[in-house]
Amino acid sequence: MVNFELSKNDKTVLDALRSESLIARKYARQYDENEHEFPPDELPEAKDHPNFMSHMATRGAEDSGGSVMMTLIAMGSTWGDYSVRLRRRDSGLGNSALKAAGTPEQIEKWGGLTLAMAITEPGCGSDPSQVRTTATLDGDNWVINGEKIFVTTGCRADGVVVWATLDRSAGRAGIKSFLVEKGAPGFIVAHKEKKLGIRADDTAAYVFEDCRIPRSNLLGGKEEIPKGGSGGFKGVMKTFNMTRPLVAGLGLGMAEAALDFTREELSRAGIDIAYDVQGTTQSAAAAKFIELESAFEAAKLTMLRASWLADKGETNNIEASVSKAKAGGAVRDITQGCIEILGPMGISRAHLLEKWFRDVRITDIYEGTGEIQRMIIARGLLDYTRKELN
Amino acid sequence: MISFELSEEQTSVREAMQGFASDVLRPAAREYDEASAIPDLFFQQAWALGLTATQIPESYGGYGAERSPFTNALVLEELAYGDAALAVAAMTPCLFANALLDHGTDEQKQAHLAAFCGDSFHTGSLALSEPKPGFDPFAPSTTAEKKGSGYTLHGVKSFVPLAASAAHFVVIARSEDGLDAFIVPRDTPGLTVSETEKNLGLKALQTSELRLDGVDLPAAQRLGGAKGADVRRLINQGRVAISAVLTGLSRAVLDYCVPYSKERVAFDEPIAQKQSIAFRLAEMHMEIESSRWMTWKAASDLEAGRDATRSATMAKRYVAEKSMWISDNGVQVLGGHGFIREHPVELWYRNARTLGVLEGTATV
Numbered sequence: 155m156v157n158f159e160l161s162k163n164d165k166t167v168l169d170a171l172r173s174e175s176l177i178a179r180k181y182a183r184q185y186d187e188n189e190h191e192f193p194p195d196e197l198p199e200a201k202d203h204p205n206f207m208s209h210m211a212t213r214g215a216e217d218s219g220g221s222v223m224m225t226l227i228a229m230g231s232t233w234g235d236y237s238v239r240l241r242r243r244d245s246g247l248g249n250s251a252l253k254a255a256g257t258p259e260q261i262e263k264w265g266g267l268t269l270a271m272a273i274t275e276p277g278c279g280s281d282p283s284q285v286r287t288t289a290t291l292d293g294d295n296w297v298i299n300g301e302k303i304f305v306t307t308g309c310r311a312d313g314v315v316v317w318a319t320l321d322r323s324a325g326r327a328g329i330k331s332f333l334v335e336k337g338a339p340g341f342i343v344a345h346k347e348k349k350l351g352i353r354a355d356d357t358a359a360y361v362f363e364d365c366r367i368p369r370s371n372l373l374g375g376k377e378e379i380p381k382g383g384s385g386g387f388k389g390v391m392k393t394f395n396m397t398r399p400l401v402a403g404l405g406l407g408m409a410e411a412a413l414d415f416t417r418e419e420l421s422r423a424g425i426d427i428a429y430d431v432q433g434t435t436q437s438a439a440a441a442k443f444i445e446l447e448s449a450f451e452a453a454k455l456t457m458l459r460a461s462w463l464a465d466k467g468e469t470n471n472i473e474a475s476v477s478k479a480k481a482g483g484a485v486r487d488i489t490q491g492c493i494e495i496l497g498p499m500g501i502s503r504a505h506l507l508e509k510w511f512r513d514v515r516i517t518d519i520y521e522g523t524g525e526i527q528r529m530i531i532a533r534g535l536l537d538y539t540r541k542e543l544n
Numbered sequence: 545m546i547s548f549e550l551s552e553e554q555t556s557v558r559e560a561m562q563g564f565a566s567d568v569l570r571p572a573a574r575e576y577d578e579a580s581a582i583p584d585l586f587f588q589q590a591w592a593l594g595l596t597a598t599q600i601p602e603s604y605g606g607y608g609a610e611r612s613p614f615t616n617a618l619v620l621e622e623l624a625y626g627d628a629a630l631a632v633a634a635m636t637p638c639l640f641a642n643a644l645l646d647h648g649t650d651e652q653k654q655a656h657l658a659a660f661c662g663d664s665f666h667t668g669s670l671a672l673s674e675p676k677p678g679f680d681p682f683a684p685s686t687t688a689e690k691k692g693s694g695y696t697l698h699g700v701k702s703f704v705p706l707a708a709s710a711a712h713f714v715v716i717a718r719s720e721d722g723l724d725a726f727i728v729p730r731d732t733p734g735l736t737v738s739e740t741e742k743n744l745g746l747k748a749l750q751t752s753e754l755r756l757d758g759v760d761l762p763a764a765q766r767l768g769g770a771k772g773a774d775v776r777r778l779i780n781q782g783r784v785a786i787s788a789v790l791t792g793l794s795r796a797v798l799d800y801c802v803p804y805s806k807e808r809v810a811f812d813e814p815i816a817q818k819q820s821i822a823f824r825l826a827e828m829h830m831e832i833e834s835s836r837w838m839t840w841k842a843a844s845d846l847e848a849g850r851d852a853t854r855s856a857t858m859a860k861r862y863v864a865e866k867s868m869w870i871s872d873n874g875v876q877v878l879g880g881h882g883f884i885r886e887h888p889v890e891l892w893y894r895n896a897r898t899l900g901v902l903e904g905t906a907t908v
């Protein structure tokens with residue numbers, strides 16, 4: 155049956171997360187203003203506070219599925235802060251790639267590490283088929299050369315999944331992913347970026363100079379380059395069907411925080427949000443607020459739809475892109491609109507709204523820009539290949 | 545738990561409606577719009593689907609299926625994919641029957657529901673909208689004054705669907721108890737039904753204005769008797785219904801634009817290969833999905849008996865805005881051809897603008 159209500163167990167998990175997020179939020183400004191510091195792995199309050207994830211141990215048939223819960227947890231976490239957590243639990247993007255593409259032995263060996271994901275290069279972002287970083291076989295080693303930028307958790311991660319090409323003339327089919335652990339010779343973490351928002355999040359630039367890794371570090375182990383087609387490329391891109399709804403959730407958590415803050419401030423000013431008054435006759439602030447809140451609901455529902463399909467084991471590539479693109483647009487409209495509603499107090503650094511406005515802006519950029527999501531959706535609708543629509 | 549899973553029954557109702565929409569509604573849409581009328585044959589065909597009688601309990605003569613606002617929202621989306629005016633027309637008997645089912649006293653149900661369970665088309669209607677700027681259904685100008693043991697109604701109602709053939713109306717008014725509703729037989733002295741209104745869209749659907757000049761009613765005609773009726777719920781049901789209709793309409797627009805833009809060539813390639821067209825189609829799809837889930841969420845609040853004021857209002861406002869945007873783009877994707885009545889996009893454009901401002905024209 156169609157159901158949009160959380161179960162009792164679902165609520166227990168999310169309520170416990172909410173209380174952790176309230177603590178994390180107290181540190182949000184500090185790590186935003188001190189970009190060179192990393193938030194600690196555990197906040198001081200952690201020792202007196204049980205881990206909300208412990209409630210995920212008891213799940214029943216009437217509870218929401220795992221992927222649905224992960225998107226709701228993503229939202230609940232960033233409602234507190236994008237980067238600060240009571241306890242860090244980042245498994246990086248590279249961990250998703252390892253799970254999707256690694257051999258059982260590789261998953262066993264590296265599953266416990268925090269892994270970043272390095273696809274983007276100075277010369278290519280939206281079109282990863284243009285990766286120029288090379289991997290060359292030399293005896294029992296791969297030798298990697300190239301530059302990677304914008305690597306999330308790049309500084310703190312234990313290792314990274316790197317996209318490199320074995321043969322540029324083979325196009326997409328020649329691109330493989332490699333696992334490089336920190337400390338590999340020739341692997342240099344060049345610097346940490348300074349950003350508009352999500353400043354406490356570490357975003358690194360990497361240089362690989364004749365970086366040597368064992369031959370067995372090729373993810374999935376398939377060294378041959380298939381003739382024609384995309385090879386394993388499409389399979390690798392499937393990782394995004396899982397991560398895109400999560401990215402939507404990360405953005406929506408902050409948008410929800412902005413809405414909650416704005417509603418409270420409006421109410422303090424004597425403006426209540428009434429839903430039983432016609433939009434054309436209610437106050438402009440209330441009408442605008444309901445418009446923003448509806449954008450939030452719509453985006454959240456597309457996120458739940460994409461993750462619900464994932465839980466059912468059904469194809470969700472279009473839905474994942476829909477959720478990412480919807481969230482990418484909604485969170486910008488919402489935070490921009492909340493500032494418009496609150497006026498000068500919205501831009502004051504005495505409040506977090508201006509921070510959320512900066513932080514959410516990444517949602518429509520990484521993991522494929524809004525334009526790239528639209529391209530994926532349009533190709534699906536029109537039954538077009540990348541040749542026909544690009 | 546979060547779930548988007550339809551029941552087997554809902555899936556099969558949906559499929560049946562898809563068939564009816566493509567076999568009957570879509571082929572007739574243009575002709576009936578041009579004629580500003582719907583022939584009796586259509587009402588008989590729609591009646592045979594049992595849309596109204598299905599959810600009336602057996603004790604009142606119906607088929608006794610569960611009363612389900614959610615399933616009705618599914619039905620409306622599918623029918624409106626065929627044609628919005630005909631979808632609203634086919635469901636108009638429900639406007640009256642569901643109001644009685646949900647809010648009427650046992651006597652009121654006994655008196656009225658059996659007529660909706662017969663073999664031939666029968667309808668009542670709902671009078672909610674009023675002809676004034678910024679009409680707010682929660683604050684109607686129509687009044688019901690207590691007079692002796694009964695009530696006297698004053699006011700003007702507009703856009704009352706199928707008023708010309710309705711045997712009874714549920715009229716929404718403001719009484720000393722707040723929002724109130726009354727069952728008004730069409731021959732009650734003081735009630736006049738106007739000529740058919742001429743509107744921008746939903747042209748096939750005949751609607752009228754109702755004038756209530758001191759319409760005296762016994763207390764027994766108050767919907768829900770001494771307890772009265774939950775008019776908020778009635779308004780919310782209307783909002784969810786309009787959202788469902790507009791979602792179906794939006795889907796029709798996109799499904800028309802996709803093959804058209806793949807065929808139409810400009811500057812040596814199909815216009816669909818231009819990003820400004822392709823991305824527009826992608827956004828239309830995103831908003832159709834969003835519209836459906838917003839509608840479902842509000843419908844499931846109604847289904848569970850929760851107060852749906854917030855979710856229904858958000859759904860209606862959101863879906864109305866997006867369907868306007870989608871149908872606007874539908875015209876643009878076809879260029880000059882979109883402006884010509886040979887294609888349905890201009891009809892959808894008019895219908896979207898019309899439905900977006902309506903209240904109480906459909907129900908779930």
Ligand SMILES: Cc1cc2nc3c(=O)[nH]c(=O)nc-3n(C[C@H](O)[C@H](O)[C@H](O)COP(=O)(O)OP(=O)(O)OC[C@H]3O[C@@H](n4cnc5c(N)ncnc54)[C@H](O)[C@@H]3O)c2cc1C
Pocket residue numbers: 247270271272273274277278279280281303304305306307349357516519520521522523524525526529544819
């Ligand atoms: C904070 C942060 C964290 C990140 N984390 C990671 C990470 O962990 N790992 C990683 O590999 N990358 C990461 N990225 C990189 C991110 O995924 C890319 O920046 C993004 O995909 C866009 O690529 P680009 O910056 O090269 O922009 P470009 O590709 O140069 O795009 C510029 C503009 O052109 C548009 N555009 C491009 N192609 C098309 C097209 N075909 N049609 C229409 N418009 C088009 C884009 O939408 C965009 O608006 C991160 C970036 C940031 C800022």
